[in-house]
Amino acid sequence: MQTKPATGGRQEHHVKEPGTAGPPARGAFVFNEADEERRRGVRRMKATATGLLIVVAVIYVLAKCAQQAWGAGGWAGYVAAAAEAGMVGALADWFAVTALFRRPLGLPIPHTAIIPTKKDQLGVSLGEFVGENFLSADVVRARLHALGIGGRLGAWLAEPEHADRVTAELSTALRGALTVLRDSDVQAVVGEAITRRAEAAEIAPGIGKTLERVVADGGHRRAVDLICAKAHDWLVTHGDSVMDAVQGGAPGWTPRFVDRKIGDRVYKELLRFVTEMRDMPGHPARGAVDRFLTDFAADLQSDTETRARVERLKSEILARGEVQDVIASAWTAVRSMIISAAEDERSELRLRVRSSLMSLGARLATDGRLQSKVEGWIEGALVYVVTTYRREITSLITDTVAAWDAEHTSRKIEAHIGRDLQFIRINGTVVGALAGLLIYTVSHSLGG
Secondary structure, three states: OEEEEOHHHOEEEEOOOOOOOOOOOOOOOEEEHHHHHHHHHHHHHHHHHHHHHHHHHHHHHHHHHHHHOOOOOOHHHHHHHHHHHHHHHHHHHHHHHHHHHOOHHHOOOOOOOHHHHOHHHHHHHHHHHHHHHOOOHHHHHHHHHHHOHHHHHHHHHHOHHHHHHHHHHHHHHHHHHHHHOOHHHHHHHHHHHHHHHHHHOOOHHHHHHHHHHHHHHOOOHHHHHHHHHHHHHHHHHOHHHHHHHHHHOOOOOOOHHHHHHHHHHHHHHHHHHHHHHHHOOOOHHHHHHHHHHHHHHHHHHHOHHHHHHHHHHHHHHHHOHHHHHHHHHHHHHHHHHHHHHHHOOOOHHHHHHHHHHHHHHHHHHHOHHHHHHHHHHHHHHHHHHHHHOHHHHHHHHHHHHHHOOHHHHHHHHHHHHHHHHHHHHHHHHHHHHHHHHHHHHHHHHHHO
């Protein structure tokens, strides 16, 4: 017997084979203080049952002596008959109880030591019993239907403290999952998924429809206003640059003053044109922009060549390393955002999850149709699990029992039920004595 401290100060006792050292072998049981107390209780009950057998044996001897040697009256025969039958009952029940765990008196009597010798068969029978009576589809459905899980779950979730608890558990699980995942693996998967999805989807028609709606609603005009205003400001600030560009493109044989005059004229006309376009909503150039955008939106949706050009441009952009880096790095930003939101109890994410859980619970507690749907989902899922993996579940029982050590199994089972079995010996002694007394009385009466 080896004793070592366990969690919380509890002492655990590993039962090992005699003469062995080190930790218990695979299949050995761990005996804790509760098991040791049960074993002490079994020993006390064994002593009580054996003591009762000795008592009836002494009574039998004294009754026989009183009847034959001491000339006692007829009462001695009744006592002797009762004691004799009590001994028979005690011995028979002792044999039956002992035969469950070991061979009585070490004799190789057939059908004894049942638990050690039939351990594996008992495990198989137990697995089959559990599979047939607890893991059948009808039993699972009936049990779950009787529980009314939908209403109970709804009432439980509707409580704020329960919704807080579920939210906290979900946040912890989410943080744990995101922490375990390798960023490089996720980035590769995300990048491949986005790229493949973008490559597979034709974007030109969607862009064309969006542009068509924007132009129809006049939403592009603000962009045109902004471009015109910025162009005007740039021309005002960089007038010399414009004139230098015009003069630089003039032929070399033209006089310099002519180049300056032409540059100044071009600059002023360009500034006037941009200023008028900025200040006049009905400027012809604005109308030309509207028509161009309208035609371009139509071409994006219907013109084959335009759509092909957009697709080629899309592929070229997606193939660039900078774009792939941006796509891959999106996971890092999303991950950091989710973890921060999950850790913050007052974040919008957690508040929305909590509110959704409470709302779902309140609805689930009162809506019978929703309850039926949820219960149907749960029943279907559990029935699928128990029917699909019933063999694996029951094999857990049979394999575990098969791995147990036979002697240790007997000791463990005897520690748990042995005390009640000793009551069988006591009851056998008492019932046997009463039966013997009854038989002797009837026989004596008929004989008399």
